[in-house]
Amino acid sequence: MHELSLAENILEIVEAERAGRRFSRVHVIRLRAGALSGIDPEALRLAMESVCEGTCAAEAAVEIDAEPRIVTCRRCGATMPGDVGPAACASCGSIDLELAGSSGLDIVSLEVD
């Protein structure tokens, strides 16, 4: 549900850019979501649709580049996808695994005219 407040933050930033750079419409909003950003891309798209209604970004496509979660084995250094979290290292069987990723959410770029 925090996607709604994030969508409001995104629109605030877009509107501030519009004031400074004088564009009239936003076609694409490109975002990067860190693996530990806690973002549900679908919920964020839905929130953007509702928040941006009647604004310069009403028609904007929201592209979200979501970084995958990666798990690293502390014993042998192997890396593996970590979405739900493997029980043990696929390579050496150790359960001493570490999840890594960024918690950031950034607006990478806008396409406007």
Next chain:
Amino acid sequence: MAKLPLGRNVRGRNDETAAENRRRFAEARLCAVNLLSSPGSGKTSLLERTAERMKDRWRILVIDGDVETERDAQRLRAAGLEAIQIQTHGACHLNAMMIAEQVATVDPAAFDLLLIENIGNLVCPSNYDLGESSRVVVASTTEGDDKPIKYPEAYHTADLCVLNKVDLLPYLPFDVAAFEAGVRRVKADMPVLHTSCTTGAGLEAWCAWLDGQVRATRGEPGKS
């Protein structure tokens, strides 16, 4: 059509306000601890027990976040703490602006320890820095032992994990070793304290940890 590279942090306003809160807390030598958990893990009970043990030692302020009602703040006032209730009326997390607004109503230097009880939610509060000096994730044995790997954001950003309701372990299928392996995976070397607000188990260790946080903020050496 033109492409504008931005590279802007979406949570920028929150993060700037959090940095400002952190500066104010440091100036007032106020130790701020942000408590995260699912609903029903026992955060408020833990704070009531903390009040019994620590209110004569340190001047404690609680900022309590809930979607609705003043109930938690009332409980904590009854336990002898000064408590401010934030009702978010729907919002699922506290943000740095809400904390700044409440801190402006008090003299931060009149307190040693600020305990922020976040909204019961393991997803949304994780990525909102409030300006705290440390963050605690409270889990309980009535939840699944796989919570740390299911909600890694909350555990990854915490400095301490408290596993509460350990008095119920004999009656539950909760696997403590699996839980702790999950915690380690998400955050290497995070200490895990076992507590029970019913029996009082582990509360000394919890208060000793808090005591260390307050002393570190005040620049005092820890107890030997």
